[in-house]
Amino acid sequence: MATIDIITRVDALCKKYEKYDVDKHKQEAMSSSDNYVRLFSQIESDLEVAMQKANDASIEKNRAIVATLNAEVRRQKTALKVELPKLEKLAYKKVKGVPKEELAQRPEQVKALAAKIDAVPDGVTINNRRAQKGPGSIREIKIDAINPEDIMLNPEQYQHSEESRGFRQEFEMRKMKQDEGLDVISSGLATLKNMAEDINEELDRQAPLVDEIETKVDKANADLRNTNKRLKETVLKMRTTRNFCIDIILMCIVLGIIGYIYNQVR
Amino acid sequence: MANLEEADKALKKADKYTKVTLTRWGPDFEKATPLYEKAASLYKLAKNLEQAKHCYERASTGQCRTDNKWLGAKHLESAASLAKELKQWDEVLDTYKRAAELYNEVGRPQVAAEAYGKAAKAIEAERPDEAIKLYIEAISVFEEEQKEGLASDLYRAAAASMIKSKKYEDAANLFIRWGQACDATKAVASQCKHYLSAIIILLHAEDLAKAELCYNDLSGVDAFSNSEQGRCASQLLDAYHDKNVDDIKYIVKDSNVIPHLDHLVVRLAKGLPTGNVIEMKKSANKTLNMKDEEEELGIDEDDMT
Numbered sequence: 036m037a038t039i040d041i042i043t044r045v046d047a048l049c050k051k052y053e054k055y056d057v058d059k060h061k062q063e064a065m066s067s068s069d070n071y072v073r074l075f076s077q078i079e080s081d082l083e084v085a086m087q088k089a090n091d092a093s094i095e096k097n098r099a100i101v102a103t104l105n106a107e108v109r110r111q112k113t114a115l116k117v118e119l120p121k122l123e124k125l126a127y128k129k130v131k132g133v134p135k136e137e138l139a140q141r142p143e144q145v146k147a148l149a150a151k152i153d154a155v156p157d158g159v160t161i162n163n164r165r166a167q168k169g170p171g172s173i174r175e176i177k178i179d180a181i182n183p184e185d186i187m188l189n190p191e192q193y194q195h196s197e198e199s200r201g202f203r204q205e206f207e208m209r210k211m212k213q214d215e216g217l218d219v220i221s222s223g224l225a226t227l228k229n230m231a232e233d234i235n236e237e238l239d240r241q242a243p244l245v246d247e248i249e250t251k252v253d254k255a256n257a258d259l260r261n262t263n264k265r266l267k268e269t270v271l272k273m274r275t276t277r278n279f280c281i282d283i284i285l286m287c288i289v290l291g292i293i294g295y296i297y298n299q300v301r
Numbered sequence: 302m303a304n305l306e307e308a309d310k311a312l313k314k315a316d317k318y319t320k321v322t323l324t325r326w327g328p329d330f331e332k333a334t335p336l337y338e339k340a341a342s343l344y345k346l347a348k349n350l351e352q353a354k355h356c357y358e359r360a361s362t363g364q365c366r367t368d369n370k371w372l373g374a375k376h377l378e379s380a381a382s383l384a385k386e387l388k389q390w391d392e393v394l395d396t397y398k399r400a401a402e403l404y405n406e407v408g409r410p411q412v413a414a415e416a417y418g419k420a421a422k423a424i425e426a427e428r429p430d431e432a433i434k435l436y437i438e439a440i441s442v443f444e445e446e447q448k449e450g451l452a453s454d455l456y457r458a459a460a461a462s463m464i465k466s467k468k469y470e471d472a473a474n475l476f477i478r479w480g481q482a483c484d485a486t487k488a489v490a491s492q493c494k495h496y497l498s499a500i501i502i503l504l505h506a507e508d509l510a511k512a513e514l515c516y517n518d519l520s521g522v523d524a525f526s527n528s529e530q531g532r533c534a535s536q537l538l539d540a541y542h543d544k545n546v547d548d549i550k551y552i553v554k555d556s557n558v559i560p561h562l563d564h565l566v567v568r569l570a571k572g573l574p575t576g577n578v579i580e581m582k583k584s585a586n587k588t589l590n591m592k593d594e595e596e597e598l599g600i601d602e603d604d605m606t
Contacts (some may be wrong), residue, residue: 221557222557225557225558225561226561229490229558229561232490232491233491235490236486236488236490236491239488240450240488
């Protein structure tokens with residue numbers, strides 16, 4: 036089957052089952068000229084987004100992400116609640132082209148919508164329930180200064196209970212662990228300090244040596260350059276001197292030959 | 302072995318150049334020396350150390366005759382290190398000394414001192430006393446030249462030798478000398494460390510009186526008395542005063558500064574306290590003419606005037 040055939044078949048199927056297409060209806064609702072319908076569908080879609088976020092929050096393990104999602108949900112709920120009165124006003128308006136039953140239904144729809152918004156879990160209600168089911172501890176935990184009179188008046192408040200004993204033990208243990216850790220850090224720091232001091236001294240010792248090397252190398256460099264120049268001059272001079280000598284020798288030979296020939300001719 | 306043959310050839314040629322013949326009125330070291338050097342390195346590769354040493358010595362004589370004492374001394378040093386491999390200790394000593402003399406002649410006493418140091422290191426194992434003497438000579442040369450900063454390695458090696466031969470007082474004195482050298486180069490941290498090491502060595506040698514005197518002298522040095530090491534030293538001495546063995550052990554174990562000293566000194570410190578603390582205290586008191594606290598109290602109680 037060719038691609039174009041598949042496309043036409045798909046189009047036909049879509050048209051057949053159009054009335055089941057929720058998204059399309061929603062879009063129609065959005066672009067509808069009826070203000071109420073538009074606002075209603077908008078609030079519904081926002082509510083769906085909030086529900087989605089609430090679902091994500093309930094399955095999320097990372098507490099930070101849960102907190103962010105819950106905050107988002109709460110924000111959206113308040114925003115939607117602000118929109119609701121507008122929707123109510125529109126609901127009571129008479130609109131052309133809408134049957135009377137539907138108009139009567141609208142206020143009901145608005146109320147149902149309000150209930151749905153409230154039902155979106157946003158992390159607050161769960162805690163409340165937990166607090167109510169919690170252990171029936173009447174004792175409050177107060178943090179304040181110890182008053183000597185208070186000790187006499189309410190001795191039972193200053194006695195060790197099991198909880199506070201366990202708490203104190205944990206506190207001592209953690210303090211010990213921290214002390215051990217601090218000891219390790221301190222010995223490491225001492226080693227670092229020692230090494231840094233040694234490095235410091237080495238550098239102090241070597242700095243003047245490097246300076247000396249620099250001056251010596253500079254001097255050697257200058258000497259070398261001088262020597263090179265003098266060498267070049269000497270070589271040039273020698274060449275010219277040599278050429279000069281060769282010139283003289285050749286001249287002598289030529290003169291000798293001329294003299295010999297002259298003698299022969301005479 | 303190809304190297305051996307080549308070396309033999311080079312040696313023969315070089316010897317020929319040094320012999321006096323009709324055409325040559327005196328040994329020709331200019332030509333001979335490079336051949337000797339080549340022969341020496343080839344012998345070394347062929348692991349014939351005896352011949353290599355011999356060649357190096359000849360090469361060195363050659364260099365000296367051609368007014369190249371520096372290179373001559375360097376060759377002697379190579380010869381000496383080969384002698385060390387051959388375990389000819391007397392030769393090692395002699396050769397290094399000759400090398401050092403040559404260096405001195407060329408006007409480089411520092412290098413001569415370093416040659417002494419190398420000699421000392423070579424014979425350390427067999428003749429520690431002589432080694433120590435050489436080290437001290439080398440160190441003195443550096444001190445005269447005011448270049449003590451370069452002598453740190455020598456100090457360390459000398460101290461190690463002394464501790465190994467159990468010359469504790471000498472070692473302590475050396476550390477104090479080292480501390481003085483550090484003072485000249487303003488290496489304060491090292492200085493304090495060396496002073497502390499000196500005190501620990503004296504305590505290890507069970508000489509509480511000397512340790513106290515030492516500490517009293519050293520606390521005049523500002524840098525030391527304000528330093529961690531100074532505090533540690535005073536704590537140790539207090540613990541010895543109180544005859545408290547556990548305290549001494551605790552100070553050494555928990556100290557921040559003791560683990561960073563030279564490892565031989567750390568080993569000594571871990572062995573503290575040595576001997577009987579109470580006996581030490583008594584003998585220390587006698588030496589320092591101090592009255593023991595209990596005796597003093599006794600006198601005060603009886604004296605009513």
